[in-house]
Structures are given as structure tokens and as C-alpha cells.
Amino acid sequence: MCFKNLPIEFDAQGNAQLIGGVANPYAYTPRQIKRDKLEELLARNGHIKDVSISPVTRVAGALSFHAVADLQERKFLEANSVATIFRGYEVILKGRDPRDAIYISSRACGVCGGVHSTAACEAIEMAFGISPPPLGTVLRNLALALDFLYDHPLHLFLLAGPDYSQVVVEATSPAMWEKAQVTEAPNAEVHQFKTIGDIMKGLNPLSGKLYLDGLKMTRTPREAYSVLFGKYPHPQTVVPGGMSSTVTITDFNETLTRLQKMMDWTKRMILLWDDLTEFFYGFNPEYKKVGARDKNMIDLGMWDDPDSYDATYARCNEWGEARWATPGVVIDGNLVTTKLQQINLGLEEFVEHSYYENWNQNGVRFKTDPSGAPLSPNHPWNKETMPKPSKESWKDRYTWSTAPRWDRQVVEAGAYARIWTTAAAGLMPKNDFLESTGHSLKIHMPKTMLREMDFEWKIPEVWNAFERNRARAYCMGYNLMVGYTMVLKAFDYLRKGEDKVSTHFEVPKGERIGVGFWGAGRGYLSHHLTLDKGAITNYQIVTPSTFNASPKDPFGNAGPYEEAVLNTPILEDYSRPEDFTGVDMLRAIRSFDPCMPCTTHIYGGEREIVREVNTCACSAEG
Amino acid sequence: MGEIPEKHVGEAGSPKQHTSETASLPDQVGNVGRRTMEELVEDICASQGKTQLSLGPLEKVYVFWLAGMSCDGCTVSVTGATEPALEDLLTGSIPGVPLVILHHYVLQLEAGDHYMQSLLKAEQGKLDGPYVIAYEGSIPDENLTAGGEPFAGEGSLPLWAPSTERRRVSTAEWVKRLAPGAAAMIAVGTCATWGGIPAAYGNITGSMSVMDWLGADYRSALGLPVINIPGCAPVGDNFTDAVQAILLFLQGLGPLPEFDELGRPAWQFSETVHRHCVRAGYYEEGVFAKEFGDKECLVEIGCWGPVVQCNITEKGAVGHQGGCMNAGGPCIGCTMPGFPDKFSPFYKSPPGSLFSSNASRLLGSIVRPLRRISQRERNREIRWHETVPSGWAMEKGDTSLTHKILEFFYEAMQFQGAKRPEKQPAKKFPPGHQSLPDRVYDGDYQVLPEEREKKAEKRA
Numbered sequence A: 001m002c003f004k005n006l007p008i009e010f011d012a013q014g015n016a017q018l019i020g021g022v023a024n025p026y027a028y029t030p031r032q033i034k035r036d037k038l039e040e041l042l043a044r045n046g047h048i049k050d051v052s053i054s055p056v057t058r059v060a061g062a063l064s065f066h067a068v069a070d071l072q073e074r075k076f077l078e079a080n081s082v083a084t085i086f087r088g089y090e091v092i093l094k095g096r097d098p099r100d101a102i103y104i105s106s107r108a109c110g111v112c113g114g115v116h117s118t119a120a121c122e123a124i125e126m127a128f129g130i131s132p133p134p135l136g137t138v139l140r141n142l143a144l145a146l147d148f149l150y151d152h153p154l155h156l157f158l159l160a161g162p163d164y165s166q167v168v169v170e171a172t173s174p175a176m177w178e179k180a181q182v183t184e185a186p187n188a189e190v191h192q193f194k195t196i197g198d199i200m201k202g203l204n205p206l207s208g209k210l211y212l213d214g215l216k217m218t219r220t221p222r223e224a225y226s227v228l229f230g231k232y233p234h235p236q237t238v239v240p241g242g243m244s245s246t247v248t249i250t251d252f253n254e255t256l257t258r259l260q261k262m263m264d265w266t267k268r269m270i271l272l273w274d275d276l277t278e279f280f281y282g283f284n285p286e287y288k289k290v291g292a293r294d295k296n297m298i299d300l301g302m303w304d305d306p307d308s309y310d311a312t313y314a315r316c317n318e319w320g321e322a323r324w325a326t327p328g329v330v331i332d333g334n335l336v337t338t339k340l341q342q343i344n345l346g347l348e349e350f351v352e353h354s355y356y357e358n359w360n361q362n363g364v365r366f367k368t369d370p371s372g373a374p375l376s377p378n379h380p381w382n383k384e385t386m387p388k389p390s391k392e393s394w395k396d397r398y399t400w401s402t403a404p405r406w407d408r409q410v411v412e413a414g415a416y417a418r419i420w421t422t423a424a425a426g427l428m429p430k431n432d433f434l435e436s437t438g439h440s441l442k443i444h445m446p447k448t449m450l451r452e453m454d455f456e457w458k459i460p461e462v463w464n465a466f467e468r469n470r471a472r473a474y475c476m477g478y479n480l481m482v483g484y485t486m487v488l489k490a491f492d493y494l495r496k497g498e499d500k501v502s503t504h505f506e507v508p509k510g511e512r513i514g515v516g517f518w519g520a521g522r523g524y525l526s527h528h529l530t531l532d533k534g535a536i537t538n539y540q541i542v543t544p545s546t547f548n549a550s551p552k553d554p555f556g557n558a559g560p561y562e563e564a565v566l567n568t569p570i571l572e573d574y575s576r577p578e579d580f581t582g583v584d585m586l587r588a589i590r591s592f593d594p595c596m597p598c599t600t601h602i603y604g605g606e607r608e609i610v611r612e613v614n615t616c617a618c619s620a621e622g
Numbered sequence B: 001m002g003e004i005p006e007k008h009v010g011e012a013g014s015p016k017q018h019t020s021e022t023a024s025l026p027d028q029v030g031n032v033g034r035r036t037m038e039e040l041v042e043d044i045c046a047s048q049g050k051t052q053l054s055l056g057p058l059e060k061v062y063v064f065w066l067a068g069m070s071c072d073g074c075t076v077s078v079t080g081a082t083e084p085a086l087e088d089l090l091t092g093s094i095p096g097v098p099l100v101i102l103h104h105y106v107l108q109l110e111a112g113d114h115y116m117q118s119l120l121k122a123e124q125g126k127l128d129g130p131y132v133i134a135y136e137g138s139i140p141d142e143n144l145t146a147g148g149e150p151f152a153g154e155g156s157l158p159l160w161a162p163s164t165e166r167r168r169v170s171t172a173e174w175v176k177r178l179a180p181g182a183a184a185m186i187a188v189g190t191c192a193t194w195g196g197i198p199a200a201y202g203n204i205t206g207s208m209s210v211m212d213w214l215g216a217d218y219r220s221a222l223g224l225p226v227i228n229i230p231g232c233a234p235v236g237d238n239f240t241d242a243v244q245a246i247l248l249f250l251q252g253l254g255p256l257p258e259f260d261e262l263g264r265p266a267w268q269f270s271e272t273v274h275r276h277c278v279r280a281g282y283y284e285e286g287v288f289a290k291e292f293g294d295k296e297c298l299v300e301i302g303c304w305g306p307v308v309q310c311n312i313t314e315k316g317a318v319g320h321q322g323g324c325m326n327a328g329g330p331c332i333g334c335t336m337p338g339f340p341d342k343f344s345p346f347y348k349s350p351p352g353s354l355f356s357s358n359a360s361r362l363l364g365s366i367v368r369p370l371r372r373i374s375q376r377e378r379n380r381e382i383r384w385h386e387t388v389p390s391g392w393a394m395e396k397g398d399t400s401l402t403h404k405i406l407e408f409f410y411e412a413m414q415f416q417g418a419k420r421p422e423k424q425p426a427k428k429f430p431p432g433h434q435s436l437p438d439r440v441y442d443g444d445y446q447v448l449p450e451e452r453e454k455k456a457e458k459r460a
């Protein structure tokens, strides 16, 4: 039984139904935010500081953050995450030919350049009743593995990395910098950085070797991506029912060359993040609390098994569990489901603290999902938005992002959620390079220029900013071996003569519904689509950063960025309140790899009610 | 690119050495390195010693990157650029090109007010060098949000005020503040150049391009209208290449960069993508892909290449690799002002191709067989007449009369007005001929080693 808050139970056959005898099963009373005490504190005390970071840099897109810090007690009293962009893509999609959804929704986010097109494609395939030939699926998987191989290094070395560089550490904790220079890096033999100080120097923006190599290495997978899929971001090769790549032996050889380069580099980089993490923990165990949150996370899995994936909703649990990344929800560190349908049923979006009015007064559009299971009126499929552009108020509404929740609990999305659910589920297809043990993910990397190496990402005991980054480093190895396996699979299909990459399709004229359950570099990504008379009637996107950047929900729970900041102790050095930089809080926020372009909502003009669609990779509405 | 020993690359040094104005600002929130990226770059360059030779009037140029209704795809593209590479521009590593100080929210060391501070300095004319604006994304009509939060905001003013006393500033407002003083205004990507997807049918945010927003009369401080580098997302190299071309010109080193009537760098965008397409030969011969994944010309499954100005097929997407049609993706016109509405529904063949592709089909049906004949003959060595010494297939020469006649006329045309090398009868070795190795090794050198041993034994 995976739900503890939603009124859903399962019968002996595992079919979901509403718990009987509840009059208004999904009703709730929103809790008000009280701020009076805080305002009083702010007015009275010099050491209580109103911290406004606008914009938060080194994240993708437009994010602002507000917090109230107690600089004497060294803790945060309030935290607000603010998405400052809104684009209205869902309206642009409405009424269009469904084929256009792939390329238009792709433009929701250019940071993970091909994830939206693929999610849109899967939604369309479900609606059209088609599915790709095996090589088409394999190519798609390869595209997404390459996508993340650029994305994770970008985050680790260019966005988050500088926060752990000499430049920042020396400025915010001179004692730590002193110690780092004389602390030998345990894995120096592998990564070639003798001391932790050398690693920190390597992370210096624009002069450090790790920074500059990291930037160059983001190009290597993008080159392979361009060879196979044309361009990055926004490839023009994702089509309903497959891919439109013309593949040749040379394309795969060129990809292999680049994967090999990535392997050599990744082997060195994974343990570097281990060393950095352990150094911080050793220097001051309080760092384990930076960015800490409950171990609650969500992922839809990705990388379909070409033999299982048939794009039907009815069989989504089966093909979902056959994926190379297993779908799942983790609550308090326990994996509570791996079924795509249950993940979908538990999803709700709330807007009490966003610039929208609640939409429930307009009646419920879908009472059940396509399989007849009960669906919340707050599910994205049922969502309609009454935009309410208003002034920012920490008590009331303060962001363009909504608050998606699962079973009314705050869950976070990310590459780390993907590796976590996959490691915990033990359902990874059998292969030579990756093994899910139920408590860890083993990664075997074959000999390249560097020797053969084994890595194991273990589900961590603590959950915080450092663990997010560390997991992301291991994800590079994970993605790499998925990518390599897909090249081998592609060869296999070509040897068997199964070289078709797409399927014929017609745009259906009747009413159809589809969902794309997929993943972005930052995790969870779903596209929800309804069609009628050959045109889109509703299109919605829920993105990982919509989860992570969400504001408070009506039950009084803060969104993941906010919660992570509230749990962060202030550890940096400062003698005067004016010298406070907020680096610990920024480390906490950046560890999520925020990506705001896709947080999307629509604005319909005064009083006009528009059906909402949530776009992006990432989280505000737009 | 070879490996440079790390010690020769500049060093960041320690923060204490820096005496900058950031220290005197009211607080340090967001300034995690206690120096801004700009100051850091100065430190890095200073650690390498002063440049001895100044190759032009400019030492450094500031680039302020602003984003409106964007997906960050243009930013991502630019991080992929290698010709020149971003890091080379940002560290002043290209001789003759001034140091580019990029002010970009995705890359900046500092956050918040310390980050926004430079924009105000630029507006007040307090920078120690000229500045350029690179704008990504379209500009929404912020009149629609009057009284509420802007659709696209960046930073809030006044700086250093408590959050309740600030107002979020739209990127449109930053354009208004900064455009008049900018040396150049560069719109990056299709959203910024023409409006793009946010401005497509159903546009409820009133989105438009930078040109639309500033109007045709806009001129930068150097007298330039808006420069447009389109593409959704653009080829990253097109941006860095254009920036470098402009800077080299301003240094008095490079030739005048030309722009077309829509402000595009002419050297990048004057040709249609079809002209350099790797599949253009198929079009010419009238052979077309029927399914996605086919290797022929993509026009009948939705390619608009023949009317689209773009250089991706010859330039490649990242590191000279790829390109839409190179990989198999039909061109959907993402660099064009009409994108997306004038090219959708995607995957449907453009109406114009009905005429042109059928015309090439007709012509192709004549040209193709003729070419195949000449091609087949060009696949033969001049000595191969009846037999072809290939073990791969039952290849035969052609000695039929028709073939001989065709070849005769073809060659007559081929060498018309040119000297024809004299035809020599193929040399045949006389029977019993022995080559040098034959003589030395007694003909054994071609046999397998065991055989050779046996033979040697026999001889002994």
C-alpha cells in the first residue's frame, strides 16, 4: 500500500479504488502562513537578516531566493524559492497539430536539450497507438545518455564546482583552506590531484584545470550527440514512432571514440567527489546538515527496454519496471513503489502560494485515469489555471512555480533520485556493466587508456548537498555505461538486420489521451496530452524543478529548496553581519542543480480562465 | 588542443590581495568569493603579467548577457562553441582580441546584488571599457503584468534593500536602461532575433523580438542597429565567431564584417542550408527519403532547407560535428523569422517542394542512368577490360558494342581541347617471365611457411 495520505486503496488484484464512505475524498483546508513573530524579530534585531538573492547565479534560468537568517544562532528562520519567469507554452501548443508538440515543447528547456522532445514523443506515441522499432528505442536511449553526460559535468564543474573552489573556500573559511592544502586526497593515485587543496584550486573558475577540463568535456558528448542526432540542444531527429537519424557504422564509431574519452575522464572524476565530500565531513561534521532534507524522492525512470516498451498506458507498470532506470518513489528512505501508474495517481499540484487561483471550482475533467483508477482533481490532467498576477508576498503568493506533491508529501527530483530508485529496486536489466543490488549501484568500467575500474554508489546514510553532488558524479559513470550498452545493442540490431528506426503513423482524428513518463538531466519529467479532431486540446508538463523549486503547499510544508535551506547551518566565517555571504545556503540550493526555464505557467489576461500546461525542464510555469 | 602545463595558465591567487570596491559595499550576501568574477578574471590575467603588446585600441569589452523568455538553449550552445571557444575569449587568450568580460548568470561566481551591481555601473557609464548586450529569449509585453510580477525578471531594485522594499525588475527594463549606451546590441537565438516560439500563434505574453521591441530607429552607441544571430538554438560558434569578427574589426585588424538586411552576419547566413547540404546531390538527382531514417533528401518528409538561411550543414553543430540533415533531421527553419508558424506542421513536406522536387525527379530520371554508366566506367582501371581482379564480387568489364561507342564519344568529349595521354597497349609479361624475388627465392616466397620448409628440405 503505497499511499498514506490519499484516499486510495488497492483490491486483491492490485486495482486502485477510492476508499469508500468519504464524502469529499480529496478535500483539504489550506493552512495560513503566520509571519508576525518573524517580522517582529526582523524589526528588533540586528543579527536577524533579511537575505535576498536576486538572481541566484550558476543555475540555469531565472531563480531568486529569499531567506531570513539568524546570524547569531547561525540558522535560517524562513526560506522562499521564487521562479521569476513565465512563458505560456501550453497555450501556444493548444489547437495545434500534435506532431508540433515535439519541437515546440522541446523549446521549454534548452539545458537538457532533447528530453522534452522525447517525453512529448512518448506521450504522442501513447495517444497515436504506435511505438518505435527496437533500434529507434535504442537510439533514443543513447541520445538521453549523451545528453546527461554533458549535463552532469556542467553542473559539477561549472555551476556547483566553484562553491568548493579555492576562491570561495579561502574567502569564506580560511581555516578550511589551510587544512585542505595539507590534506592528502585519498584517491590521488586515480585522479592525480595530490591534496584537497589541489582539487579546490582545480575548481577555480576560468583558471582551474578541473573547471576548464569540465567545460571541454561537456562538448565531447555533445559532439557525439550532434553526429547521431544533428544538433544540441533541440535536435530535429525526434519523431513520433522513433527517430529520424540515418545511422552508419561511422556514426557509431565516432560515438564510441567519444564515449571512450569520457570513460577515461569519468574514472578519474568520480572518486574526486568522494574525496571532496569526505574532507568536508571530516573538517566539520556539521557540513552533513548543509542542504539536508528527508529522504523523499520521486523518479519516473527512463531508457526503455526495446523489447518491452509499447507506449501503452495499460502496460506502463511492466515496461516501466523494465527500464534501465527504474521508476520509483522513496519516502523516508524506503522505496514505496516502482509502478508508473501509482506514481501518476499520487501526483497533485497546488497553487495556494503561486500566482494562480485554485481551479477546482470548474469541476473535474477526469475522475479516473485511462485504466479506471481514481484521479485527484488536483492532478495535472485536471488542472486549469486562473492566473492571478500579484505582488510578491511571503505570506501569500510569491512565485510562478506551482507546488507538485506526491501523496501530499514533499518529494525531490534529480539525477540522484534516478540512481537511488534504480539501486534500491534491484530491477536493472542484466548486463555486464551495471548492477543494482538493492542498496547500491555497481558500475563496472572496462579498460580504456586507464585500467578497468569498478565503482559502487551506495545509498547514503545522510541526505544533503554533498550527497547530491556525489551521486551526480556517480551518475556520470551510470549514464556512460548505459550509453555504451546502447551502442552495443545498436550494433546487435544492425547485425541482425533490424535497421529500421521509425514507424509509419497517421494523426488520429478521435479523442485521445497520452502521457510521456520520462526523465530530464535533473530527473522526473512528465508530459500530459489530450487530442481531439487531430489537434491538441490540452498539454501539460511537470518538470523536476517544478518539484524542487516549489513554494509551500497548503499543508504548510516548504518546497525542497526551501526545506534544504531551513535545515542548513551557517558555517562560513564572518566577524560582522555584513560579511555574511550565504555560501552554505547557496551550496544547498545549487546541489539540486536548479533549472528554471521549464517551470512554466500561462497567463490568460484578466479574469480569463485558461487551461494550464506546465512546461519545462525545470520548474516555474511558463 | 594540446595540454598546457597548468602553471602557465593564470592563477586566481588569494582574495586578500584584492582591493576592490566590493569590499566597501554594504554587505557581502551572494559574494561568495569576496570578489566578483570580473575581479577574478583581472587577477588571473595579472598573474600572467601584463600584456606587452597592445594590438589595438581596446583592452577589454564587457558583455552583459540578459535573458527574457528563453529556454537557456542559446547559453548552452555558446558554452559548446570552439571556434573560438568561450574560455579563450573570457581569458583574453586570443592574440589581438580584447579580453571579453562576460557577465552571465549561468557562469558568474557571485550572485544577487553583487551580480546586478555591474549592470547599474554600465548604465551610469562607470565601467572602464565599452559594453555589449547579448540578449537571449524574446521580450514579453510587461504592460500585461502591470501591478504584478513581471513575466521575465532579473534582479530586484533597489540593491541592498530588504526584500519587502524591493521590486523585481523585468529584463525588458534592463534593455531599456542599457541599450542606449551599449556599443552593440546582439540578439542571440531565434526568440531574441525574431520572436520565436514564445511569439508564435497563441502568444499570450505579448512576446516579441529585440528588434520589434526597440524599433527600426534604434542605434547603439557605435551607431549599429540590432545584430541578429538566429537559430533555435543557434550554432554556438556563430555567436563567438561574430563577436570575434566584430572585435577584430574594431581593433583595426580584421576586415569589415558585413550584415544582411535583417542584421544577420552575412558570411554566416547568406546561403541557404540546402546549398551546402550533404543530401543536396540526392535532391538534384530526384531521389527522396520516404521514411524517417532514410539516407536520401528529406524534402518530402518535411525539410525546408531550400528556402532556409542557415550554415549548420557546413559548420556543424558542436565542434564541427553533426548538422540537422547530416544526421537525418529535416530542416524546420529554426533560424528564420517565420519560425515556427510558417514551417508547421512539422514533418509535412513544404508546399513549394511539390513543384521543385517533382522537377528534379523528372530531370533525375534522365540524368541518373547516364551518370550510373559513366560512374561504372570510372570504377574501372584503364587496364581492366574483360576481367576485374577483385575477389569481392563477380565484377566484369564491359566490352559490348554499345558500351564501346558510348565510351568513345565520352572520352572524345572528355579530352576535347586538352592533351590526351597516349594510350599504350597493356604490357603483358612474356611467358616464363621471372620477377626479381622469383629469381632470388626460387618462386618460394609466395608459398606458406610450412610448404617453404618442405621445399627447402627437398632441395637440401
Ligand code: SF4
Pocket (backbone or CB within 6 Å): B273, B274, B275, B277, B278, B279, B280, B281, B283, B296, B297, B298, B299, B303, B304, B305, B306, B325, B331
Ligand atoms: S535534405 Fe533538405 S536541405 Fe538537404 S537536400 Fe534535401 S531539401 Fe535540401
Ligand code: SF4
Pocket (backbone or CB within 6 Å): A231, A236, B231, B232, B273, B308, B309, B310, B311, B312, B313, B324, B325, B330, B331, B332, B333, B334, B335, B336
Ligand atoms: S538546418 Fe534548419 S532546423 Fe537545422 S538549425 Fe538550420 S534552420 Fe534550424
